[in-house]
Amino acid sequence: MRDIKRTSTQVFITGSEAFPALERAFLEARVEIHASFRIFDLRTRLRSPEGLAVGSTWFDLIVHVLRRGVALHIRITDFDPIARSALHRGTWRSIRMLHAAAELAGPAARLEAIAAMHPARTGLLIRLAFWPVVQRRMDRICRWLNRQDPATRAAAMRDMPGLARRLWQKADGTFHTRRFRVPRLYPATHHQKLAVFDRRKLYIGGLDLDERRYDTPQHDRPAAQTWHDVQVMMEGPVVAEAQNHLETFMAVTEARMDPSPQRRLLRTLSRRKRLKIWNYVPVTVAHELQQGHEALADRAQRLIYLETQFFRSLSLARRLARTARANPKLTLILILPAAPEDVAFENHFGLDVRYGEYLQARALRILRKGFGPRMFVGGAAQPRRAGRETDLDRDRLQDAPIIYIHAKVSIFDDTAAIVSSANLNGRSLRWDTEAGVYLNVPRDVEELRRRAMAHWLPMNAGAAFFDPDTAAQAWARLAMQNLNRPPEERQGFILPYDLRISEKFGQSVPVPEEMV
Incomplete structure (x- = not known):
């Protein structure tokens, strides 16, 4: 069922488009704002003219919004204080700054700021093992x-x-x-990024708020400062679903209530098991994002276009491969970062990142068996030669600085799309709290597809790059041409994804796929 007359959608590519829109939405709110982010750093600089009129950082903007009498209800993800100590510290710094903003705003300020830890816990045997x-x-x-x-x-x-x-x-x-205190471990997090303004407007996608996540469409900066993401702003029936989700997701994950039915908002929700000494994984109670991808893939006829930070879900890879074998006209374009962020920029090589690379290489091999030459897997790099910005090697692709891809966009022909916070891995599709929107209004799907694809292509890209019947072949041809050119002569950002590096780096580990 389509809500064409009642729904409007704006697409934002990178933080340079999304951050100003978020600032304006905060400033235009009249009554209340409900939000949940993984990271929400009030030290982030303001970018819009409207924001800069009230201050220089998000701290100033929050003070201004609270002074105007707008109620702010915000959940910021808390993290395992041992495994993710820096993120844990960042969350509580943000909570402290929010309360400081409320104090400056005056006694009438209405703020509810919660550091939200996912309630899933590990059992005693797992804690002892680790x-x-x-x-x-x-x-x-x-x-x-x-x-x-x-x-x-x-x-x-x-x-x-x-x-x-x-x-x-x-x-x-x-x-x-304290040597003899066995700490709790937290296997899941709230990974979503969304906000609802006056129960009228929804901001949702893959983008958190801090300086690291700001980038421009040109990506003309050191590789470690690039960050490609996609966010949408929507009005229409989906806003009420998002409002309900923001008001109830903590109760659902705490097993105090069951998730309510939704139509356009797609979620991943899990809750803690009744604690047993061997317990490790949380119980999935909603996996609508996985179901949505599977159902839309089954219906796709010509082209599936995916941008994701990770493609590690073996079950989704097998589903797509079966669909491709059943439909010899179906093609696939998959855009991935050349390496995970902690590998590319921090030189991590622990078992967790090696296991992630192993799963992704295996998933891509499964896709290749299903699609054969009808699939193009691409990475992205800047059209300039990499200097000696770092001594690392995986922050570059074919001698050019990589563009780090964090977007979570899935487009199926011209008929449907999903924009969400969820990567295509087991963690996002089964464990972590995630939220996204199902788009089925043709003008919205076409606008998203045109903008998402055009972002990677040269300005003069012809119709073949956008036509679902020819796009995968055209993208593969351009990527190979770029591969054979010096970086400064390449057209657009696209290069072939180097699967051999992932296979060489990856390592199988006997833990659940959802771990990474």
Whole structure:
């Protein structure tokens, strides 16, 4: 059923388009804002003329909004304080800054700011199995803390409340691990990024708020500062569904209620199991994003176009491959980052990232068997030669600085699309809290497809690059031409994805696929 007359959709490519739109939506709100983000850093600079009229950072904007009497209800994801200590610290810094903004706004300010930890927990046996790894990580955190001056150390501990009971402080002010306390582990997170304004307008997609996530369509910056993402702003019936989700997702994940039916808002929701000593994985109670991808793939006739940070779901790969074998006219374009962020820019090589690369290489091989030459898998790089910005090698692709791809966009012919916070991996499709929208209004799908595809192509790209019957072949041909040219002579951003590197780097690990 289509809501053509009642729905409107705006598409934003990269933070340079999305951030100003988010600023304006906050400033235009009259009554209330409900939001949930993985990262929401109030130190982020303002970009829109309207935002800069009230201050220079999001802290200033929040003070202004609260002073106007707008009620702000925001959930910011909290993280495992040991496995993700920097993110845990960032969340609590944001919560502290939100409360400081409310104090500056005055006694009438209406703020509800929650650091939202997913309630899933690991059982005792799993905690014991990981105890040596956790202890080593805790020791590293203590060494980092103890290298700081006393004021910095105190500020860091103020923003890491999850570590307080796991450390003890000596008389000289240094911190040390409590050796015989087995810490809890948190296998899932709230990964969604959405906001509803006055129950009238919805902002949703893959983009959080901080300086790291700001980029321009030209991506003309060091590789580690690039960040390609897609966000949409919508009005129509889906807004009420998003409002209901924001008001209830914590109760659902805490097993206090079941998820309500939705039509246009697609979710992943899981909850904690009744705690047992061997328990590890959360229980999935809604996997609408996975179901939506499967159903729309089954209906696709000519072209499936995907942009995703990860493609690691073996079940989705098998589903797409079966669909391709059943329909010899179906083609696929898949755009991926050349390497995971922590591999490309931080040189991580632990088992978690190696397992992720193993799963992705295996998923791509499954797709290749199903689609054969009807599939193009591409990475993206800037049309310039990589200098010696870093000593790393996976922050470049074919001698050019990579463009880091974080978008979560799936388009099926000209008839349907999904824009969400979910990667195409087991974690996003089964464990983490995710939210996205199902688009089925033809003008919205066509606008999204045109803009998403044109972003990677040269300005003079012809109709063959957009025609569902010829696009995959045209993109593959352009990528090979770029591969054989010097970086500064390449057209657009597209290059072939180098599967051999992922296969060489990857390593199988006997843990659930949903871990990564």
